[in-house]
Amino acid sequence: MSAATENREIVIIGGGIIGCCSAYYLTRHPSYDTSRHKVTLLEATEIAGGASGKAGGLLAQWAYPSSIVPLSYKLHADLAKEHGGKDRWGYREVSCGQLIGTGRPLSDKKGASGAESGSSVSLQKRSAAAMAKLKAAGIPSDLDWFAPELLKGYDSMSDPGETAQVHPYLFTTSMAKLAEEKGAKIVLGSVTKIDQPDNTVKSVTYTEKESGEQRTIPATDVIVAAGPWTPSVLPEAPISNTRAHSVVIRPTRPVSAYTLFTNIAIPGNFDPSKPSRPTVVAPEIYARPDETVYCCGEGDHSVRLPNTTAEVEVNQESCQDIINQVGSVSDELRDGQVCARQACYLPTVSTARGGPLVGHSGTKGLYVAAGHTCWGIQNAPGTGKLMSEFVFDGNAKSAKIGSLDPRNYM
Ligand SMILES: Cc1cc2nc3c(=O)[nH]c(=O)nc-3n(C[C@H](O)[C@H](O)[C@H](O)COP(=O)(O)OP(=O)(O)OC[C@H]3O[C@@H](n4cnc5c(N)ncnc54)[C@H](O)[C@@H]3O)c2cc1C
Secondary structure, rough: OOOHHHHEEEEEEOOOOHHHHHHHHOOOOOOOOOOOOEEEEEOOOOOOOOOOHHOOOOOEEEOOOHHHHHHHHHHHHHHOOOOOOOOHHEEEEEEEEEEEEEEOOOOOOOOOOOEEEEOOOOOOOOOOOHHHHHOOOOOOOOOOOOHHHHHHHEEEOOEOOEEEEOOOOHHHHHHHHHHHHHHOOEEEEEEEEOOHHHHHHEEEEEOOOOOOEEEEEOOEEEEOOHHHHHHHHHOOOOEEEEEEEEEEEEEEOOOOEEEEEEEEEEOOOOOOOOOOOOEEEEEEEOOOOOOOEEEEEEEOOOOOOOHHHHOOOHHHHHHHHHHHHHOOOOHHHOOOOOEEEEEEEEEEOOOOOOOOOOEEOOOOOOEEEEEEEEHHHHHHHHHHHHHHHHHHHHOOOOOOOHOOHHHHHO
């Protein structure tokens, strides 16, 4: 009997984007048969409660690792086409570039036209002199939601076709729902043990979220996709973590479709309550089709990874720093409405090659799909498809990913 024709009890640990995409592609694999194959996804707290629901959502042909990016970028486009991703999870092609500017002090409440804040300024209202300045600095004319006198330059990193975006929370929860529609079962419970006698997986034990009761289910195949928590179920996995804060702002008016890396010089007199030396900050700013703008700041290691996504500590000051930084170059963002202040943990891989780890673990029936660093949204569909191939075909078919083999590291 081939692996695909046997009865299989497939358990996925983790309901982030990687676990949900794995569930989706397992239920779409040509060998998947609901009469013989059971797919159970165990999520400790909430689907997309971690980084997968709080990330930016940029997809790029130039992301890394190159072994998985082209496959995954294409699968994102295919998924959006098949399931109406444009409306369902905000999939769209988008421009991407680096914006260089100088922030104005917080006390400066003047708008780009010189008017007091509150009167939002659109490109049409700008003076000929401001327009000429933007053109000279190479700033696209539709990037009109930044104060022209504060901008120094714009370097295009890619045009639509090479970069796209999704709303990560909507994408991840949609993948979970689509997997459920084809028979996958989603259970809220925290895995405490993978039983693997004789180097073969046998069962998974978890604490059910609602009842707090301990349960054990049989398993022939276990995919560990617990992001930064992966070492809690697989201690030998070389995965660590970094916390990152982000905010979502509804700007004073709809803004053009750009994903921006920034380089903003912050003057010494930026915040009189916090006198400091001039510095440079680099928040990422992503306009979204739902007329919000996502902005994230730099990572920190000041608070250890908590036990669950629900216990992630949000430092309000870190969120306010991001709001102040992006507002220092844009009236539309400064005077907009802040809809979310949040934090999450990015999974990082503590090896020279950088990860992610995707494939067999070395124990029969145990696979790893974790450590996706800052490109987990981009690389999730590719990872999910490859995991379905590992489980049903025994090896990866859609991409050559030997360099990501977890056995190289564990
Ligand atoms: C600020 C920020 C911005 C980002 N922007 C982008 C971007 O623009 N583009 C991009 O491609 N990537 C981006 N990323 C990276 C991306 O968010 C991550 O790589 C990706 O979300 C990781 O997904 P995951 O499923 O591996 O982990 P997670 O999303 O952390 O999911 C892991 C899940 O496992 C569950 N879990 C943990 N332990 C257990 C257990 N014992 N039992 C059961 N369940 C368990 C957790 O509750 C959690 O839901 C960004 C990340 C950050 C932090």
